[in-house]
Amino acid sequence: MKNFMEPESVALIGITRNSGPSAFNLMENMIRFGFPGDIYPVNPSAGKILGKKAYSDVGEIKKKIDLAIISTPRQTTIDILKECVAANIKAAIVVNQGFNDADSRGKEMQREMSEMARNNGIRILGPNTLGVINNFNNFTTSFMPLTKEKAPVGVICQSGIHFVAPREFSGKIGKAIDLGNSCDIGFYDALKYFGNDPDIKIIAIHMEGLSQGKEFYSLARKVVKEKPIIFHKTGSSETGARAALSHSGSMAGNYKIYKAAFKQIGLTVLETGGQMSDAVKTLLYLPVMKGNRVGVITYSGGAGIMGSDSVERYGLRLASLLPETIHETAKLSPDWMPLGNPLDIWPAVMLEGARKAYSVALKTVLSDPNVDGVLCIALAPLPEFSFLDVSDALNEVMDNFPAPKPVVVWTYGPNTGDTARRFETKKKIMAYHTIERATWALSLLRDRYKSVIKESTK
C-alpha cells in the first residue's frame, strides 16, 4: 500500500486540459492539495497540462513511477495497464466506472484486470474509485474537492461518498482508501496498512461486499485489540444487496453472519452510516466503560425521563447512587426536592447557580464507585444567558479528575453548535445531537471494554 499512500512520483493517465471546478481535473486537485512529489501527466493529444509537459504514454516518461492513476474510457484500460507493467510500475489506480458495476463486457474486463494483478507484479486499486487520501503527506487522487485534517482516523470504503461527505460518515479523515469494485486491493490489504500505521488510531470501514473473508476476520481480530474498528456494512437488506451488486459488483454475502462474527471479536458494528462520526469520536477520545451503570445528571426533569428510557434502550442501567453522592446535591436543593438518579439539578441551579450546582453534581457522581459512566443533560443557552452554560465548569471538573470514566453530554436549546464545541474543547467530554446518541455512545464504550479490553487482560 506504500506506493498508493506515499508515492514520490505519479503518472496521471487520461488527464483533461480543462481546469476549474467543472473539469473535475484530478491533477489540478492533487496540486492544490499540496502533493510535493513528481507529477507526470499522460495525454497523447496535449502538449502541456497545467504547465507541465504531457507525455504520449507512460513508456515515454523514463523515470521511476511509484503510482499510475488511470482515468480513461474503460475500453482502453487493459492496454494502459499493460503499458504500466512494461514501464515497471508496481501500483495503479483505475478511477473510471464501467466494470463489475456495469455490463458483461465490463465484468470481463475486470476479470482481466484481476488476472493481470495476480500475474504481473502490479497491484491495482479500483476500478470505480476516487483512490486515496493521505492528509499526512498532502496526497490525494480524488477529483472531488476534499477537506484536510491530520486526524488519526483511517477510512476504508467502497464509495467516493465517504471522501466527499466526511461529516455524514466518519466525521474526520486522516487517511482513506476507496476500494471501489476491488479487483485486487481489498479490505485485508487496507486494514493491514492502517493496522500498522502509527498515524492511525482508529479505523472506520464502509463495506459493500467482502472477499477474503477469513483473512480479513483473523486480521481484524488482531488489529481491534490495538485500534477500535468501526464497521458499517451496506447492502445488508435484500434489496440493498441487489443494489450493491450493480454498484461495485460486490456479493453482499450473508450480513447476519458477518455481523455476529464481527461483533463477537469486538468490532463496533453500526446499523446505519449516519452513526459513524459519533462512533469514531467516542472511541477515539473517551475511556472505555468498565460496567453498565450510568449516572444521569440533568437540567430538566422531562429530559431525565428521556435519559432513563435511552439507558434501558441500549442495554445499560441507572446506577444506584450512594446516599453521600445525593447528599451533596441535596444540600443545594430545596428541602422538598426528591433526588435520585437521574439527578435533577434544576432547583439547585435556581438556588445556587448553574456552574456551582452542576460541578458539584458531576464531581460527586463521577466519584461514586457505583457509577461507570455519566450522561449529562445541559442547556445550550444564547450568549445573554451564558451563566447557564456549564461547558467550561464541567471541563474544569474533568481536568481535576484523573479516574477514567466516560462522560457524554446532550446539549439542547437555542445554541447547540457553539455549546457542543465548547464541551468538546479538551476532548474529555463528547457532545451528541440527541439523548439517544449520547447514551448509545456510552454503550459502545461498554461493548469495547467487554469484548476487547476485558478479554485481552484475562
Added chain:
Amino acid sequence: MKNFMEPESVALIGITRNSGPSAFNLMENMIRFGFPGDIYPVNPSAGKILGKKAYSDVGEIKKKIDLAIISTPRQTTIDILKECVAANIKAAIVVNQGFNDADSRGKEMQREMSEMARNNGIRILGPNTLGVINNFNNFTTSFMPLTKEKAPVGVICQSGIHFVAPREFSGKIGKAIDLGNSCDIGFYDALKYFGNDPDIKIIAIHMEGLSQGKEFYSLARKVVKEKPIIFHKTGSSETGARAALSHSGSMAGNYKIYKAAFKQIGLTVLETGGQMSDAVKTLLYLPVMKGNRVGVITYSGGAGIMGSDSVERYGLRLASLLPETIHETAKLSPDWMPLGNPLDIWPAVMLEGARKAYSVALKTVLSDPNVDGVLCIALAPLPEFSFLDVSDALNEVMDNFPAPKPVVVWTYGPNTGDTARRFETKKKIMAYHTIERATWALSLLRDRYKSVIKESTK
C-alpha cells in the same frame, strides 16, 4: 382553554422586582413577547414592578382578570388559589415545583388543588409548568426565553424543555401548552382546544402519563382525521417510568397498550423525541403516500445501496420502474451503464450536467404509475461547485407537477445546511439529515394514508 391562551388581562402573583436574564422574570418576558393585554403584578412588598403598580393581593385589583399566574413558594399556593376564586378568576397557572413531583406534603397540596378545581369553577394548569405560548397573539407565561413563529403547530407537553428547545423536539411552535403535573387541565382539554383551533394544522404531543385515557382516545380518534397528531410518550421504559413518577408525578401506564391503540387509530407514534421535528414538517407539508413503492434517485451508487437498505428497514419497497422511465435517463448515460431503481444518475451528471440529468430523472420517476413516493439523494456542494446543486432544478420540476406524491431528499456533503434550506423553500420537498430519516418520513406518509385517509374514504 380560551382564558389560558387568549386572556385579555392577567394577574402575575409572586413576581420579582429583579429584571434581566438571570432574574427569570416572567412579567418581563411577557412584555418583551409583545402581549397587548393588561398585566397586574402582585407582590405585597413592592411598590412598582417594571414600571407598573404592584398590588398586595389579587383582591385589591378590582378589575376583570382572565388568568392568574402564580409563581410563589409552594406552601402559599392553596391560599392564593382561594383568593383567586374569591376574586372570581376562572383560570390559573401554577408555575412552581414541589407538588406531585416532590414529597408527600407536595402530593397532598396537589390533591387539594385538584379538588379546588373540581368544586370552585376555577380551572388550573400545572403545577410545575412554564404555562402556555400563543404566537398568534404574542402571549406567553414562560419565564424562559422563546423563539417566535406563527407556525400552524400546536404542542402539548409535560416539560418546559419543549418550550426551550423546539429545534430538538417539535421544530416549530405556533401555540403550546405545558401541562406540568396536570392537577386539572389535561391532555383531553388541550387536544380539544387545538382540535378546534383553525390556526393549528398539526398537533405534537409529549406525554409522561395519561389520565382520562378513554376520553383522550375517543377525541384523538376524531381529531386525527383532520389534523395529524404526533405522539411521543416518555417514561416508556421501566426505569423511565419511575423517573416520570418523580418528575411530574405521572403514572406512566402501560406503554405497550397505549402505543398499539394510538397507532391503530392513526396517531404518528414516535420512538424518540428527536424524531419529532422531522415528523412535524413531513406531515405538515407533504402529501400522503398512497402505496409503498419508492423510487430512489441518486448521485452516488454507494448511497443508492444505503437508500435501498432504508426502504426495506421502514417497511416500504423499491418500485419497479417502467422501461420508458428508465429509458429517459439511459438516453443521458453511457451505453454500459446498468440502470434501475435506485436510479444512479452520476454518469449522466458527468455527461449532461447535474440539473438536466436530475430534472429528467425526477420528472419521469414521479410520472411513473408504479411509483408512490420519491427519495432523492443529492450532493450539497460548496458555492464554487454550485452547478452540482439541484435544489432549484428539482423545485422547478415540482412546480410543474400537480400529482400529489411525496418527494424527500437526503443531501450530503460540505454545504448541507444551505442546500437543505433551498430544497425546502417552496415546502414541496423536505430535506433530512440522514438517509434513514428521509425514508422514515415517507413511511409516516404511508402510515397516515393507510390508517386515516383510506379508512375515512371507505
